[in-house]
Amino acid sequence: MSVLHVSTQPFEGQKPGTSGLRKKVTVFQQPNYLHNFVQSIFDSLEGFKGTTLVVGGDGRYYNREAVQIILKMAAANGFGRVLVGRGGILSTPAASCVIRKHGAYGGIVLSASHNPGGPHEDFGIKYNIGNGGPAPEKVTEAMFARSRAISAYHITDAADVDLDTVGKRALDGMTVEVIDSVADYAELMERLFDFDRIRALLASPGYRIAFDAMSAVTGPYARAILEGRLGAPAGSVMRADPLEDFGGGHPDPNLVYAHDLVELMYREGGPEFGAASDGDGDRNMILGHQFFVTPSDSLAVLAANATVAPGYAKGLAGIARSMPTSAAADRVAAKLGIDCYETPTGWKFFGTLLDAGRATLCGEESFGTGSDHVREKDGLWAVLFWLNVLAARRQSVADIVREHWRTYGRNYYSRHDYEGIDSAAAEELMDTLRRQTGTLVGKKLGAYDVASADDFAYTDPVDGSVTTKQGIRVGFSDGSRIVYRLSGTGTEGATLRVYIERYEPDPSRHDDDPQVALADLITIARDLAEIERRTGRPKPTVIT
Ligand code: G1P
Ligand code: ZN
Numbered sequence: 001m002s003v004l005h006v007s008t009q010p011f012e013g014q015k016p017g018t019s020g021l022r023k024k025v026t027v028f029q030q031p032n033y034l035h036n037f038v039q040s041i042f043d044s045l046e047g048f049k050g051t052t053l054v055v056g057g058d059g060r061y062y063n064r065e066a067v068q069i070i071l072k073m074a075a076a077n078g079f080g081r082v083l084v085g086r087g088g089i090l091s092t093p094a095a096s097c098v099i100r101k102h103g104a105y106g107g108i109v110l111s112a113s114h115n116p117g118g119p120h121e122d123f124g125i126k127y128n129i130g131n132g133g134p135a136p137e138k139v140t141e142a143m144f145a146r147s148r149a150i151s152a153y154h155i156t157d158a159a160d161v162d163l164d165t166v167g168k169r170a171l172d173g174m175t176v177e178v179i180d181s182v183a184d185y186a187e188l189m190e191r192l193f194d195f196d197r198i199r200a201l202l203a204s205p206g207y208r209i210a211f212d213a214m215s216a217v218t219g220p221y222a223r224a225i226l227e228g229r230l231g232a233p234a235g236s237v238m239r240a241d242p243l244e245d246f247g248g249g250h251p252d253p254n255l256v257y258a259h260d261l262v263e264l265m266y267r268e269g270g271p272e273f274g275a276a277s278d279g280d281g282d283r284n285m286i287l288g289h290q291f292f293v294t295p296s297d298s299l300a301v302l303a304a305n306a307t308v309a310p311g312y313a314k315g316l317a318g319i320a321r322s323m324p325t326s327a328a329a330d331r332v333a334a335k336l337g338i339d340c341y342e343t344p345t346g347w348k349f350f351g352t353l354l355d356a357g358r359a360t361l362c363g364e365e366s367f368g369t370g371s372d373h374v375r376e377k378d379g380l381w382a383v384l385f386w387l388n389v390l391a392a393r394r395q396s397v398a399d400i401v402r403e404h405w406r407t408y409g410r411n412y413y414s415r416h417d418y419e420g421i422d423s424a425a426a427e428e429l430m431d432t433l434r435r436q437t438g439t440l441v442g443k444k445l446g447a448y449d450v451a452s453a454d455d456f457a458y459t460d461p462v463d464g465s466v467t468t469k470q471g472i473r474v475g476f477s478d479g480s481r482i483v484y485r486l487s488g489t490g491t492e493g494a495t496l497r498v499y500i501e502r503y504e505p506d507p508s509r510h511d512d513d514p515q516v517a518l519a520d521l522i523t524i525a526r527d528l529a530e531i532e533r534r535t536g537r538p539k540p541t542v543i544t
Pocket of ligand 2: 112113278279280281282283
């Protein structure tokens with residue numbers, strides 16, 4: 001065995017986006033493409049010789065090949081040990097958990113999240129730092145800069161490592177430790193939640209749950225925890241075997257892509273509790289029998305009930321939510337007398353607050369919920385948290401949410417997405433709104449009085465870093481809100497997201513369809529931004 005120093009040339013566009021470098025599999029399969037990026041990661045890091053790296057991914061097409069390349073490059077670059085999930089599998093939150101638990105230097109996570117997988121679909125790679133969270137922007141910028149100047153990479157010519165049996169093996173002076181993908185994560189969940197109580201709930205006569213793993217990475221985790229440790233009947237986990245192409249589906253947990261689960265939950269006599277997670281296991285969708293819990297409400301309900309879970313029995317230090325997420329959690333924070341932080345969109349903005357102990361729970365309207373237990377959002381964690389709340393309260397999901405609304409009022413909420421619109425038109429629409437923010441206050445739009453208007457800017461209260469242009473906010477005197485922003489994860493054209501929210505304190509008005517309850521504000525939002533005239537779209541592509 002020997003280390004090879006292979007000369008190479010830079011590739012264009014190896015710029016990590018919101019969540020690492022995401023490209024088509026065929027792009028990653030080009031000779032040297034992955035190697036260049038991995039070497040750029042290693043070249044941007046310091047002092048890692050002899051330390052531990054964690055490697056794993058969501059099992060999508062090209063995962064196994066990528067893991068072998070990364071192992072051989074880690075050995076050639078001087079890492080002392082690599083912890084890799086069996087079969088190359090680690091969900092994103094499990095990778096974060098393993099990095100933290102084993103004091104690793106960092107980790108490489110292979111995933112394109114909820115994007116489809118397969119030979120002609122997406123693949124992704126991202127680097128997480130020692131706190132278990134995604135690398136901050138200054139680190140990813142250094143990687144990108146390196147990728148543009150790279151001239152060689154280092155790799156051992158050793159044979160492939162057996163990834164399918166747990167145990168230690170040597171790779172050119174480095175130790176590869178294949179670990180059970182689930183064990184560390186399951187042990188953490190067992191410490192956070194009252195498994196005895198959840199077991200008793202699941203054993204009660206006629207109580208059924210359904211979890212849709214969407215043929216993605218959470219299958220083995222959900223089987224081991226829900227069916228194994230908690231005793232849910234076999235088959236409670238649907239689509240439990242991870243497939244390289246996710247069965248041809250979109251592994252995104254929402255009412256559209258998890259349709260089999262939704263149909264089951266709305267059927268007469270269907271399960272009491274249903275949930276789904278995405279390709280890499282960090283998103284979650286929560287359903288009750290014939291009831292959908294919006295992610296914004298889910299965060300608020302978990303915050304209000306957090307102390308039933310042993311891991312949160314001492315109470316919450318604070319709550320953080322992304323700016324477009326509804327203010328339902330703010331009302332809980334106010335009642336608890338704790339701080340609520342409003343951050344820009346994207347999980348990376350929660351890291352400093354969690355590290356500093358200022359926030360315990362955090363969430364985004366885009367089906368992301370999590371806490372300080374790891375530094376990623378965590379789908380199965382949210383499911384177990386809900387089960388703990390249900391086990392403690394012994395009420396249905398719908399009753400718990402309705403009671404929550406009676407106590408705190410209901411934040412009616414909806415997001416309208418206009419996907420694949422012309423980028424120039426989208427920029428122009430946002431620029432026009434930005435110019436208007438100065439003159440909107442005091443104006444009447446329909447029956448609503450504009451009380452505030454700005455382009456959201458955020459100063460991180462921990463490290464003082466400033467992030468600007470994070471979305472146009474128009475606030476009304478009754479607390480209603482319209483927010484406009486452009487997606488930062490799209491690949492074709494631009495996606496305009498419009499977030500609409502109205503607070504309704506009156507319990508007799510809590511049972512409306514959100515599209516009806518928000519109808520006036522939806523019209524105002526369309527008119528104010530002249531969406532149809534500027535984009536040619538009379539209505540949104542996706543409504544959540
Ligand atoms: C979207 C979501 C955002 C989430 C991100 C990564 O980003 O809106 O909340 O953090 O995906 O999962 P966007 O496309 O809106 O920039
Ligand atoms: Zn994901």
